[in-house]
Amino acid sequence: YREMMxxxxxxxxxxxxxxINKFEEDQIHHKELDSKTKRERQSGYYTDNCSDSDSSFNQSYxxxxxxxxxxxxxxxxxxxPKEVRQEALQTLCCAPPSDILNSESWPNLRKHLTTSLSDPDATFSEKILRFYAKTFSSxxxxxxxxxxxxLARHLELYFLSGEYSLRISAGLDVSNTDINRLLKKVRLLNEYQKEAPSSWIRHPEKYMEEVVESTLSLLTVKHEPNHPASPDFLSPVYFLALLDIKAVWFKKWTHAYYSRAVVFRLLEKKYKSLCDSIRIMAMYFNSPVKFCLLLINPSKTLKHEAIAEKWIFRFLCDKPNFSYTGPELQFIYFVHSLCLLGRLLIYKQGRNLFPVQLKNKKGSVSITDLLVLFIRLIYYSPSYPKTALAAHTDNYSPASLVMEILQVFCDQTGCAAECLYTDAVIDALLHPVQSLLSGTEVYINCLETTLIDVADILAxxxxxxDGLSLLLYGENEKTAKDDSPTAVQVIIQFTKxxxxxxxxxxxxxKNFPVVKGAFIFVCRQMYRTCEGLQMLIPYGLHESIGEAWKKASLLSERVPTPVTGADSTSRISLESKNxxxxxxxxxxxxxNFSATPKGLFLLHSTGAMNDCVNFMFSSLSKKLQTNDYEEFGNRVIVTQMATTPTGAVALQSSGFIKALVTELWALLECGKDDVRITQPKCTPVDPIDQSCQKSFLSLTNFxxxxxxxxxxxxxxxxNKPIYSLREVPTxxxxxxxxxxxxxxxxKIHSLFSYEQSHIFGLR
Incomplete structure (x- = not known):
């Protein structure tokens, strides 16, 4: 045993x-490779200057x-000395990031790295960013x-330092070396912002709070109010907006309650007062307010429309852009702020940050004021060529962005009740409608598109x-003035x-029929209820729709015969389809008037009962889906129509009853041809077979x-003496x-499933 040991x-x-000898040889070989790399870089052969382009393959630790x-x-x-630092930095990049971050020397090393990021030599910042990128990924x-x-602290100190002197009015040249380095740092920061929410829930909240606080501290960097360059300061938010224009980072941060609570708590408490008690969100809001106020003034709108359309179109173009002018930077900042505010208002904690004190101005901006500005932005935002947006997945036009925000608000019950259901918002939506009714001059770009968007939000x-009650009676029924028309009255008069x-x-x-259909749909949402129909009856809307239908039916009968020539044939075909x-x-x-008993009576008075039933049966035969905003389908209308003799006769003459009976018989007696029978069907013990339940309910409701x-x-x-097995009831x-x-x-022998069919009939 001793010899073995x-x-x-x-x-x-x-x-x-x-x-040990092998390790020393590797160290010597590594130093030789390092010196060779330096010589190649000095000779011009080393051209990779991207902060995150280093591959994870072919690397040694x-x-x-x-x-x-x-x-x-x-x-x-x-x-x-410079050479010593370069050699040490090269060694750092080859070491495992986990060993470095867990070492006792990391606090001092972090200070040195933060300082070296500001080194005039781009080599240091490039290697440090490469080390940061590798750390983030592993x-x-x-x-x-x-x-x-x-990294966030370094950027904050850089923007506050005297060497940073970029101004909004001077624009931004991305091809500049210093600006390119700065954008790389902000890009690395933004990439981490997007990825961090997927993992920070598995760690203590204080870690996430450090990241959020450092980000907010960076984004609120600005000069003192009395500083000569304060209004024209190109803040870090502009660089972040260039790289993430739709604020995807903020959307991910506020998606889960775990992180959303921390973000809003820091916004409300720690960053509540910045420079004369201005909230942090006022910093985002300041630029959009100026932009909106410029566009809201109709006299200035026409003057600035050509300029605004020019730089919006340039921004939407798919051509590479290496420089941005001042207005382009303002527009990018505006889009970023608009997306951020839209996300902020979805949540109750975000809405609690309002009202917001405006910078260097008396008064405040409430949620209602903000939404009114958003709606006016739909009216007065510059028009843009449709072809410019066709090749883009993202639409950056102000009107489209505002529409996306308002549609999300409508889908959120709590958000809609606090934000949209106010008289001021409804008045802002109906502003172009009231202008057209009164005959006053309208300063609106793309009037048809604007009216379609307004009708979509109203629907x-x-x-x-709650929204229907607001349209019918206003925000407060008791204090409503009798002389002022309600929203429903304005909508009905305009629709007529x-x-x-x-x-x-x-x-x-060309879009005139689309505008008509959009506002008719708004009225449909109101007269689908007894309360809404009662408000519409005095205006005779059903008569106007009936007259328009008679004219349209006459036009459809007068479709001209196509003549020789492909162009004329296609034009006539398009007109007939329209x-x-x-x-x-x-x-x-x-x-849809037949959704209520009184509405069914109004439908009968128009003389279009049979045509409507035929149309409904055609829609059911095609299995068309019901609109998203409808609470009932055509089958509910069938039940309502069956309560009147005229409606029952119309349903029978349209073929609806025959189709219903045929479908029922097929389910009871025929079964499915594609079902493979492996064992005899057991005697049903359920009250009714599941396959026949839908037909049973339809029949009983009818x-x-x-x-x-x-x-x-x-x-x-x-009572025939003989019944054929192929004879189907009608x-x-x-x-x-x-x-x-x-x-x-x-009769008994003519049934394949006598017990089941007879029990079904008795039920």
Missing amino acids: LALKNVMMVVVESL TFMSQEQLQLLVERLDPIQ SPFNMTREVYTS RIAAVD KLLHDDISLLSGS VLLWEETLLDALL LTYPAVFELLSKQDLP DITDIIDRLIILNSEA
């Missing part, structure tokens, strides 16, 4: 000595002890947060009970004028007393004869 000890000594790390920190001190959040805060508001082609500014427009589409829109609007009396009175049962009388009153052997 001695032999093993000798072997281990040889192995350890061999490993150098494992270092604490003594070596301490020596490395000393060699990275800014007072050391280390956990509890380690990378310190690297992030270090979303009317689809909710549209149906009568009484709006001169819109006549002859006429048919307009006719179907009007029929659909008339059909069989109201007026329908039964109208369809079965003076009708005799067939009406209610046949169903009673074949499934309920089984008083002969012929």
Whole structure:
């Protein structure tokens, strides 16, 4: 045993000595490669200057002890010679980031790295950014947060330093070396902002709070108010907006409550007062306010439209842009702020930050004021060529961005109640409508598109009970003035004028039928309820829609015969499609009057009952989906129509009852052809078979007393002596004869599933 231990000890000594020699050889070889790389860089062969272009492949790691790390920190001190620091930085890039971040020397090393990022030599900042990028991609959040805060602190000090002198009015040249280096740092910061939310929930909240606080501290950097360059200061938010124009980082930060609570808590408490008690969000809001106020003034709108359209179109173009003018920077900043504010207002904690004190101005801006500005931005934002947006996945036009925000607000019940359901917002939405009704001059770009957008928001508001009540009675029913028209009155009057082609500014427009259909749909959302219909009855909207339908049906019958020539044929075909589409829109609007008993009576008075039922049956046959904002489908309308004799007769003449009975018979007697029978079907024990439940409910809902009396009175049962197996019932009388009153052997033998079918009939 003793000899074995001695032999093993000798072997281990040889192995350890061999490993030490190998390590020393690797160190010497590494130094030779380092010197060779330096010579190549000096000779011009080394051209890779991207901060994050270094591949993770073909890299070797150098494992270092604490003594070596301490020596490395000393060699990275800014007072050391340039060559010593370069060699130490190269060694740092080859070491595992986890070992460095966990070492005792990391606090001092972080200070040296932060200082070296400002070194005039681009080599230092490039290598440090490469080390930061490798750390972000390979280390956990509890380690990378310190690297992030270090980079954010460096940028904050740089923007506050005297060497930074960029101004908004001077524009920004991205091809400049210094600006390019700065953008690389901000880009690395932004990439980490987008990735951090996926992992910080697994770590203590204080780690996330450090990242959020360092970010907010950086974004609120600005000069003192009395500084001569303070109003024209190109703040860090502009650089962040250039790289993340739609504020995706903020969307990810506020997606989960875990991080959203921290962000809003810091915004409300720690960053509540900045320079004369201005909230942090006022900094974002200041530029959009100026932009909106410029566009809201109609006299200035026409003057600045050509300029604004020019730089918006340039921004939307797909050409590389290496320089940005002052207005372009303001627009990019505006889009970023608009997306951020839209995300902020979704949540109650974000809405609690308002009202916001404006910078160097008396008064404050509430949520209602902000939404009114947003809506006015839809009206007065410069128009842009449609072709410019066709090739882009993202639309950066102000009107489109505001529409996205308002649509999200409408889908959020709590947000809509606090933000949209106010008289001021509704008045702002109806401003172009009231101007067209009164005949005053309208300063609106793309009037048709604006009206379609307004109708879309109004329809979303009317689809909710609280929103419908606001449109019908106003924000406060008791204090509503009798002499001032309500929103529903304005909408109905405008819709009637549209149906009568009484709006001169819109006549002859290609989108005129679309505008009509959009406002008819708003009215549909109101007269689908008894309360809303009661408000619409005095205006005779059903008569106007009925007259428009009669004109459209006459036009559809007068479609000209195509003549020789492809162009004329395609033009006539397009016109006929538009006429048919307009006719179907009007029929659909008339059909939805039958959602209420009083509305069904109004539909009958228009004389379009049979045509509406035929249209509904055609839609059901095509299995068209119901609109997203409808609370009921066509089957509810069928039940409502069946409560009147006229409606029941119309349903029978349209073929609806025949189709319903045929479908029911197929489910009961035929079954599915594609089902492979592997064992005999067991006797049903459920109250009703699941496959027949839908047809059963449709049939029972249809069989109201007026329908039964109208369809079965003076009708005799067939009671045939022989029933063919292929004979299918076509009406209610046949169903009673074949499934309920089984008083002969012929009826019993004609059923494949006698028990199930007879029980179904008895139910």
